[in-house]
Amino acid sequence: MNNKSKYIPLFLALLLTLAGCEQASTTEQVATEQQAQTDTTATTDKPKNERIKTIVFFGNSLTAGYGLEPDQAFPALIQERIDSLGLPYKAVNAGLSGETSAGGRSRIDWLLKQPIDVFVLELGANDGLRGIDPASTYDNLGTIIDKVREQNPDAEIILAGMQMPPSMGQRYTQEFEQVFTRLAEDKEVALIPFLLEGVAGDRALNQGDGIHPTIDGQRILADNVWSVLEPILLANRAS
Numbered sequence: 169m170n171n172k173s174k175y176i177p178l179f180l181a182l183l184l185t186l187a188g189c190e191q192a193s194t195t196e197q198v199a200t201e202q203q204a205q206t207d208t209t210a211t212t213d214k215p216k217n218e219r220i221k222t223i224v225f226f227g228n229s230l231t232a233g234y235g236l237e238p239d240q241a242f243p244a245l246i247q248e249r250i251d252s253l254g255l256p257y258k259a260v261n262a263g264l265s266g267e268t269s270a271g272g273r274s275r276i277d278w279l280l281k282q283p284i285d286v287f288v289l290e291l292g293a294n295d296g297l298r299g300i301d302p303a304s305t306y307d308n309l310g311t312i313i314d315k316v317r318e319q320n321p322d323a324e325i326i327l328a329g330m331q332m333p334p335s336m337g338q339r340y341t342q343e344f345e346q347v348f349t350r351l352a353e354d355k356e357v358a359l360i361p362f363l364l365e366g367v368a369g370d371r372a373l374n375q376g377d378g379i380h381p382t383i384d385g386q387r388i389l390a391d392n393v394w395s396v397l398e399p400i401l402l403a404n405r406a407s
Contacts, residue, residue, distance in 0.1 A: 220256050220258055221256055221257045221258075221285035222257070222260060222282065222283060222284055222285050222286070223243075223246075223250075223257050223258070223285065223286040223288065223397075224260045224262050224279060224284050225243040225246075225259060225260065225262060225263060225288045226262045226263070226276070226279065226287065226288065226290065226312070227263045227272075227288075227289070227290030227291055228263060228264060228266065228267040228290065228291060228293060228294055229264075229265035229266065229267075229380060230242075230290060230293065230363065230380070230381070230389065231261060231262070231263025231290050232261065232263030232265050233261070233263070233386060234265050234380045235377075235380050236382075236383060236386065238261065240383050240386055241261060241263070241386055242387075242390040242393060243259045243260075243263070244259065244261065245387060245390035246259050247259040249390075249398075255401050255402075256405070257286070257401060262279055263290070267291060268291070268298070268300070269292050269300075269304070269305045269309050269312075270295075270304070270308050272289075272291045272308065272312055273308045273311050273312055276312050276315050277315065280319045280320075283320060284316060284319070284320045284323050285320070285323055285324070285404075286323065286324045286325075286326070286397070287316045287320070287324070287325045287326070288393065288397070289309065289325065289326065289327050289328065289357075290328035291308075291309060291312070292305050292309060292330050292344075292347065292348070296336065296340075296344045297332070299336070299340070302340070302344050302346070302347045305347050306347045306351060309327070309347070310354070310355060313325055313351070313355045313357060314355075324358070324400050325355070325357040325358070326358045326359070326360065326397060326400070327348055327351055327352050327355075327357050327358070327359050327360070328348075328360045328363040328393070329345070329348035329349070329359055329362050329363060330344075330345075330348065330362065330363060330364070331345050331362055331364075331368075358400065360393060360395075360396050362392075363389060363392055363393070364389070364392075365388075366388045366391075367381050367385045367389060370385075372384075373388065
C-alpha cells in the first residue's frame with residue numbers, strides 16, 4: 169500500500185468517527201431509497217428489446233458516499249460511465265454507513281429479492297478497524313458471495329479489497345489483507361486489489377474527518393472500480 173506512513177495518524181480519528189457513521193434507517197428503508205435514487209439516473213434510451221441489467225454495490229460508508237450527495241458517490245459516477253457507453257446496466261447503491269461484514273451477511277437476504285447481474289462487494293473495513301478476527305470476516309464475506317450465487321448463478325461478482333493501517337500490527341494487517349486475496353481465489357471472483365488506492369492517507373482527497381473521500385476522492389474510487397468492472401461489462405455485452 170502506498171503512503172502507509174501517512175495513513176497511521178488517521179487511524180485514531182477513524183475510530184472516533186465510527187459511531188458517527190451509523191445510521192438508524194432500517195434495511196428496507198435504505199434499500200428502497202437507494203433504488204429510487206438510482207432509478208432517476210439509470211439510462212432510459214436503451215433499445216426496447218434490450219433488458220436493463222442490475223449492478224448492486226453492496227458496502228459501507230465508502231459506497232454510500234458518506235458526507236456527500238448520492239450522485240457524488242462512486243456508484244453514481246460509475247452509472248455516468250455506463251450511460252456514456254450506452255451499456256444496458258443500472259447501478260444500485262446499497263451502501264450503509266457503519267456496516268460490518270456480519271451486518272452485511274444479515275442484510276443481504278432482503279436485497280436478493282431482486283435479480284442481480286453484477287454484484288460488487290465492498291465490506292470489511294469496519295471489521296478491521298474494530299479488530300475483528302479476520303477468519304470471521306472471511307466467513308461472513310464468503311457467505312454473502314455464496315448467497316448471491318445461490319439466487320443468481322450467472323451473476324458476475326467483484327470483491328473490493330481493503331487494507332488496514334500498520335498501527336494494527338504487522339500480523340493483523342497481513343492477515344486482514346489476505347482475507348480478500350484468499351476469497352477472490354477461493355470463490356473465483358474478480359478482485360479490486362485496494363479500493364482506496366491513491367486516496368488513503370491523502371488529506372486533500374478526504375473530508376475533514378480525514379477518513380471519508382471527498383468528491384475528488386470518490387472519482388478515484390470510481391476509477392479503481394471501473395478498471396475491473398468495465399472489462400466485465402464489455403465482455404458480457406459482446407457475448
